[in-house]
Amino acid sequence: MSEHDDEDGHDGLDLGLDDEDHGHAPGRRRARKRRGPWGCLVVLLIVGLLVAGVAFAGVKGIDWVRDQFSSDTEDYPGPGEGEVVIEVGQGHGTNQIARTLKEADVIASVTAFRTVANTRPDEASRIQPGFYTMRKQMKAADAFDLLVDPANAGGSRVVIPEGLRVNQTVTRLADATGIDEAEFEAVLADPVELDLPASAEGNAEGYLFPSAYTFGPEDQAVDLLxxxxxxxxxxxxxxxxxxxxxxGLDEHDFMTIASIIEKEVKRDEDRPAVAEVIFNRLDGTCVSKGVPQGLLQMDSTIHFLTGGGTGSVYTSREARQSDSPYNTYGVRGLPPGPIASPGKSAMEAVLEPTNEGYCYFVTVDLDTGETLFEVNEEDHNVNRRTLNTWCSENPGRCG
Incomplete structure (x- = not known):
């Protein structure tokens, strides 16, 4: 949070051509062309190709159409045989799951599975993403029973929250999958293997999107990243x-700003205002309000520099005197790159800054994330005292 700081009085936020004339003498009209036998042949060829394409698509899609619209309720008697691993992906609904099962010959028809799911909608809605070991030619109800038991959801499910750094993300992935952190680090060292966008400039910081992921037992570090x-x-x-x-940004700076926004506030509704403060401090709008030209004065970048910020709202005088490019109290402009992985709302805020003249902000309640924005330093100092009162009433919470 970039709005707070230590007891020495500083604050984290002190922050076409013409057919008729072309190629002909002026005043002469082009004679109307007649369609000869070659033109008719071309038309027939095109029609033939279209018919062939439709026929091919029909062959490829006939199973899907039958699954979707057929009243076939064929069901295997079960219990089935052999073994097959089925993946249920994030957001997969009953129809998609049923098609996956039928394609693997776990069930005899999509309709049979949907019939079971429709009679047990609450359970169907709770099928979790994962990798399920199933038998081929199961009874649809048995397949459904297996899927609704979360204990059968194999693979590794990991939730990566917004605002984590790469090293923190790697630790979570390693803990969830059992893959050694060194394997992740080896992949991170090779941006080509990682398939990073050009804007990342070879550094994955900020580009490992925070979300919930389910990984299979055969997935390697490169697959996860x-x-x-x-x-x-x-x-x-x-x-x-x-x-x-x-x-006025390139994509790299865009992601840098988004990452700062992510780390500065908790609530989505506050992010556009933080974006405005950043832009106003960069372009000099806040100079008359007491913020030196181009100094962001964001505590979040200091925390990235020191490796801290996991519970403290303050920064030290020593860190703010560092010559590191991540010290936005002493170095003008943006830091070299993202300081964490922002979520979608923080990224959207970069394109949707408010227009209120804000130059300051401070979070005054760390539980709710309530954040107050101001134009003037005097009003901002009042809000800072509100934060100090909250910290006094909640010992140990502010670091």
């Missing part, structure tokens, strides 16, 4: 990060 980068690419297209130029 690539899944997170792929998810970042999906979300960046939705935001879209490609619009960075509209706010």
């Amino acid at each position: 690539r899944a997170m980068v792929d998810r970042w690419k999906q979300v960046s297209a939705q935001v879209p990060v490609a619009d960075a130029a509209q706010v």
Whole structure:
């Protein structure tokens, strides 16, 4: 949180061509062309290709159509035989799960499975992502029973929250999967293998998107990290990060600002205002309000520099006097790159800053995340005292 600081009085937020004329003498009209036998042949060829394409698509899609619209309720008697591993992905609904099961010959028909699911909707809605070891040719009800028991969801499920650094993310992945951290670090050292976007400049910091992931027992470190980068690419297209130029940024700086926003406040509704403070401090809008030109004065970047910030709202005088480019109290402009992995709302806020003239902010309740924004330093100092009161009433919470 960039709004607070130690007892020495500093604050983290003190922060086409013309068909008729072309190629002909002026004043002469082009003669109307007649369609000869070759033209008719071309048309027939195109029609033939279209018919062939539709026929091919029909062959490829006939099973899917039958599954979706057929009244076939064929069911295997069970109990089944052999073994097959089925993946249920994040967000997969009953229909998608049923198609996956039928394609693997676990069930005889999509309809049979859906019939069971429709009679037990509460249980169906609680099927968890994971890797399920099943038998082929099971009775649909037996397959459903297996899926609704969370104990059968194999693989590793890990939740990566917003705001983690790469090293913190690696620790969580290693703990959840049993893969040694050194294997993740080896992948991180090779941006080509990791398939990072060009804007990352070879550094994964900020580009391992925070979300819930389920990984299979055969997945390796590279598979896990690539899944997170792929998810970042999906979300960046939705935001879209490609619009960075509209706010005067390249994509790398866009992600740097988004990461600061992520670390500074807890509530999504506060993020656009933090974006405004950052822009106002960078462009000099806040100079007349007591903030030197280009100094962000964000405690979150200090915490990244020191490796702290896991429970303290304060920064030390020593850290704020560092010549590190992450010391935004002493070095003008943005730090070299992202300081954590931002979520979608923080990324969106970069494109949606408020326009209130804000130059200061401070979080005054660490439990609720309530954050107050001000234009002037005098009003901001009143809010700082509110934070100090909260810290006094909640010993040990502010670090």
